[in-house]
Amino acid sequence: MGTKFTIDQPAATLWYHPHMMGETAKQVYEGLAGLFYIEDEVSDSLAIPKEYGMNDYPLIIQDRKMDASGNMQYNPNMTDTMMGLYGNAFLINGAISPYLEVPQGYVRFRILNGSNGRTYRFSLDNNQKFYQIASDGGFLEKPIEMSALRLSPAERAEILVDFSEVKAGDKIKLINTASDFVNSASSADDTKTKTELMEFVVTDKQSGVNEIPKQLTKIESTKPSSAVKTREFAMAGVGATLTINGKSMDMDRIDEEVNFGTTEIWEVTNEHTGKQGGMAHPFHMHGVQFQVLDRDGNPPPANESGWKDTILIQPGEKVRLIATFTNKGIFMYHCHILEHEDAGMMGQYEVK
Incomplete structure (x- = not known):
């Protein structure tokens, strides 16, 4: 028996995975995750690569702990539980060190960081620049030229x-130029560290796209003055004690009540905790897409100016998000390091 749901959002590259309490990390690690695409009139009208397998490719990036026999059983140790699982093998669409034949001209890559805990900093080994055209919730207004892309x-x-x-x-x-445990406050992106993820082999075929649009879509910014309430969310803890606003997840507790149709600002902070000053946490909201107002009072980078549902919060940082809640029901917000989520770094809000 299939599940039916209504698609009510712009074109986007999305993913799905199970959300069983205390078992999410294991189930995603063992393969229960996948992509699905939403297309609409805007995506159909844009002169961008859109031929699946020809000039438009998904890249699902995951790391796994692999032993000499190729065994990838989920057996997290204490460090994995504290930091999120970091593997020694990198899988792209399920393959290790794959290669992909690509045509000349513009090629579109839809990238998902599907790892349990690792944050990546992607770039090309020839230092070539590229353009980001979409984030979690769909197209950016304009292509953003970049030389490296960080995804938590x-x-x-x-x-x-x-x-x-x-x-x-x-x-x-x-390549990935983020050091191991870049999520820790005591480490930073180290461009001297280079891990090869996959290889693109250029053919003499043509992609059919040799220029890109200057405008992709129109995004109406949500004004802070439209918010009826500001809520604070403090992510804190290391190891077995991981909380949001000092609380661990309780399925029988609703942490926040939101009025249907209203706009709110959520101030998410990441407290300095532990001997090393804490670690970065990706904050994820269910049931809504948000816009990033600022990071520590500064405008977000251009590639965070569109619709998002996940945002990386550095230790000691405050990030303000704004969202309009147009779906009734009970939803979750949590750290998307899956080991942290399973340990209780999660809460529930109800829109009614």
Whole structure:
């Protein structure tokens, strides 16, 4: 018996996974996750790559702990529980060190960080720039030129890479330049650390797209003055004590009540905790897409100016989000490091 649901949002690259209390990390790790695409009039009208498997490719990035026999059983140790699981093998669409033949011209990659705990910093080994055209909730207003892309667990991004200046037969690598445990406050992105994830082999075929639109869509900014309430959410703790607003998840408790149709500002902070000053946490909201107002009072980077449902909060940082709640029901908000979610770094809100 299938499940029916109503799609009520713009074109986007989305994903799904189970959400069983205390078992999410294990079930996602063992493969219960996948992508689905939403298309609409805007995506149909744009002159961008959209031929699946020809010039439009999904890239689901996951890491796994693999032993010498190729065994990837989910057996988290204490560090995994504290930091989120970090693997020694990287899978792209389920394959280790794959290669992909790509045409010359612009190629679209829909990237999902489907890892349990690892944050990535993606770039190309030839230092080539690319354009981000979409984030979690769909298209950005305009393509954003970038040389590196950071994605924490559950974040998505669509990028366009121009292979028109690359000779047929040449190879370009997608690399990760984030150090291990970059989520820790005591470490930072280290561009000297380079892990090869996959290889693009350029062919003599043509993608059919040699320029990109200057405008992708129109995003109406939600004005802070339209918010009827500001709520505070403090993420804190390490190891077995992981909380939001000092509380661990309780299925029998509703933590926040929101009035249907209203707009609110959620101030999410990440407290400095532990000997190392804490670690970054990706904050995820169910049932709604939000806009980022600011990070520590500063405007968000351009590629965070669209609709999102997951945002990485650094230790000591305050990020203000604004959302309009147009879906009734009970929804969750949580850290999307899955081991942290399972440990109780999660709450529930009801829209009624």
